[in-house]
Every structure is written in structure tokens, then in C-alpha cells.
Amino acid sequence: MIREHYDSETKLSWVLAALAGLLAAAAFTHSEGYFVTFMTGNAGRAVLGVFNDNQWLSISAAALLFSFLAGVVVASLFRRYVWPSQPHGGLALTAVALVAATLVDWIREGGPSLPLPLLPILLVAFGVGALNTTFVRDGEVSIPLSYVTGTVVKLGQGIERHIGGGSIRDWLGHLLLFSGYTFGAVVGGVISLFAGGTWMLAIASGVCAAATVYTHRYADRRGLWQ
Structure with missing residues (x-):
């Protein structure tokens, strides 16, 4: 069913969602609990830190939010003018x-x-923001790789459509995207047990570099965008 009903871009998104989960784990497990994929949480922290008399919480959360946004903007500009x-x-x-x-x-x-x-x-948050511009159609992100909340909402809606007479395809793709992110977070958590600090970042960098090479060769070979 997966091979027949999901195109190559969709399958690739599951792999890159796992990368997003790995980056989330790398940042969270070896820092003071910083979020690089959860911008809803950062937005809340940026505001609530003021009321909790925790200025650093507000400053760090706001900085992560703007760094993520900068990654989206810069990657989008590069997409339009550079590549x-x-x-x-x-x-x-x-x-x-x-x-x-x-x-x-x-x-x-x-x-x-x-x-x-x-x-x-x-810098990791900036990278995650850039990662989310990987799949764009008509100038808008078509598959948000780290936006798990939206994926879960679509999963729930797909389940409802299936119950109402639809098919498993109404929700399976969203489940696999969610599973990809979760799997990446699990892998990152396991790695964090053996590699800390800079080594964790180095491993994440290596995985991302490998994914970059694979993605470009994969896209070129399959002609996904022809």
C-alpha cells in the first residue's frame, strides 16, 4: 500500500522528519531543556517568563523563536535566489x-x-527552521517536518474520515510522518546516553550531512522535481 499510494516526496518526508526528531533530542537532552522544534512552547515561555520573574527564560525562548524564524527566512531567500x-x-x-x-x-x-x-x-534552531523549508509547493510549506501538533491534528481528522466511510489512506501518511519524528527522537535519546555535549552535535551534523547527500542524489536520480 505504501509503495502504491505514497509518492517519493512523501516517503522522503518521513526520513527527514526523523532527522528533525533527532535534532530535537540533541538540543533538549544536553542543554537546559531548550526547544528547537517546539515554537509554540517557546512562544509561551517567552511571555510567561515575565510573569514568573524569570527573565532568562523569556530571553532564551524568544531568541530560539527568532533564530528558528531566521532559518526559515534565509532558507526561503536562498531557495528563491541562490538554488x-x-x-x-x-x-x-x-x-x-x-x-x-x-x-x-x-x-x-x-x-x-x-x-x-x-x-x-x-544555531541548531536556525537549522531546524531551514529544514522545514525542504518541501514547498506554490510558495508555501507543503510538509512541515517538525510541526508535530499540526500532524497530530491531521491524523485525528484522517481517522474521523476513515470512520465516516473513508480509507486507511486518510490517516496513514500522517501517522508515518509522526512516527518518523518520534523514531528520530528515540534515536537521539539513545545516542545521548553515550555521547554528550559537542559529540552529540557532531553526530547530528554527520547524520544531517549524510541525509543532505542522499537527498540530493535521490532527488536527481528519481527526477522528483522534473
Whole structure:
């Protein structure tokens, strides 16, 4: 069923959703609980920190939110003016951001044995924002890779349509996208048990670089955008 009813772009999105989950785990498990994929949480923290007399909570959450937004804007500009013939170019920008985060943490912030501070995490958030521009149709994101809330809503709506006389295809794709993200988070959690700080970022960078190479070769070979 999956091979027959889901195109190559959709299948690729499940893989990249797993990458988003891995990045979320890398940031969360080796920092002070920073979110790089959960912008709803960051927006709430940015406001509520003021009322809880926790200025750092507000500042860090707002910084993560704007860094994520900057990743979306920059990747979208690059998509329009720098790599118009490379629809998955945002993934390359994510890889660059992760390598930069690794170097910043290694050179300036402490090394592998310390928790990840905010500055490298801001670069990871930027990379996740860029990652979400990977699938765009008619100028809008068609598959948001880290927006789990929206995926769960669509999953619920698909289940309702299936109950009302539809088919399993109404919700299976959303379940697989959600499962991809969750699987990536599990993998990231397992890695965090053995690799901390800079090493965790280095592993995430390597995985993203491999995904970038695979994606470009995969898209070219299959002719997904021809």
C-alpha cells in the first residue's frame, strides 16, 4: 500500500522528519531543556517568563523563536535566489548550521563533557527552521517536518474520515510522518546516553550531512522535481 499510494516526496518526508526528531533530542537532552522544534512552547515561555520573574527564560525562548524564524527566512531567500533548481537546498543549510554549532561549542563554549549552552542551540534552531523549508509547493510549506501538533491534528481528522466511510489512506501518511519524528527522537535519546555535549552535535551534523547527500542524489536520480 505504501509503495502504491505514497509518492517519493512523501516517503522522503518521513526520513527527514526523523532527522528533525533527532535534532530535537540533541538540543533538549544536553542543554537546559531548550526547544528547537517546539515554537509554540517557546512562544509561551517567552511571555510567561515575565510573569514568573524569570527573565532568562523569556530571553532564551524568544531568541530560539527568532533564530528558528531566521532559518526559515534565509532558507526561503536562498531557495528563491541562490538554488532555485535545488528544491531540497534547505537541508544543506541545516547541515552548515549544525557544523557551525559543533565548532562554536567546541572552540568557545567548553567541549564534549559540558551541557550545550544557548549559542550552539540557537544555531541548531536556525537549522531546524531551514529544514522545514525542504518541501514547498506554490510558495508555501507543503510538509512541515517538525510541526508535530499540526500532524497530530491531521491524523485525528484522517481517522474521523476513515470512520465516516473513508480509507486507511486518510490517516496513514500522517501517522508515518509522526512516527518518523518520534523514531528520530528515540534515536537521539539513545545516542545521548553515550555521547554528550559537542559529540552529540557532531553526530547530528554527520547524520544531517549524510541525509543532505542522499537527498540530493535521490532527488536527481528519481527526477522528483522534473
